Amino acid sequence: MTITAIDPRTFAKLCADGHTPDVIDVRTPVEYREVHIEVARNVPLDRLDAATLMRERNGSTEPLYVVCRSGSRGQQACEAFQKAGFSNVINVGRHTRLNRGGFASRPR
Numbered sequence: 001m002t003i004t005a006i007d008p009r010t011f012a013k014l015c016a017d018g019h020t021p022d023v024i025d026v027r028t029p030v031e032y033r034e035v036h037i038e039v040a041r042n043v044p045l046d047r048l049d050a051a052t053l054m055r056e057r058n059g060s061t062e063p064l065y066v067v068c069r070s071g072s073r074g075q076q077a078c079e080a081f082q083k084a085g086f087s088n089v090i091n092v093g094r095h096t097r098l099n100r101g102g103f104a105s106r107p108r
Helices: 009-016 030-033 050-056 072-083 095-100
Strands: 024-025 041-042 062-069 087-095
Touching: 009 087, 030 041, 041 050, 050 072, 062 072
Parallel strands: 024 041, 024 062, 062 087
Antiparallel strands: none
16 A cells, blocks of 8 residues: 655645644654644544544545654554545654654643
């Protein structure tokens, strides 16, 4: 199964250009609370229901961006979406790179 990927720098530029992406963070709640992308929703991989999340998007054709710590859980989540029939999903991959670039935010 081929998964579309975007590197964190390109993703950050996309956001800086005024685009507000639909982002899910598939890390654990503890990891998410430590630091996360401001616009991301936490949907831990072990609780991911791709079909339900697709329905909640109300037929949106905009891409869904998936982020995790290293890219592995993001890949698994993207595969789950593809199996559920949603192909416009993009693995952003490494949250650590977004964090180093100043893109991730820490809860206040």
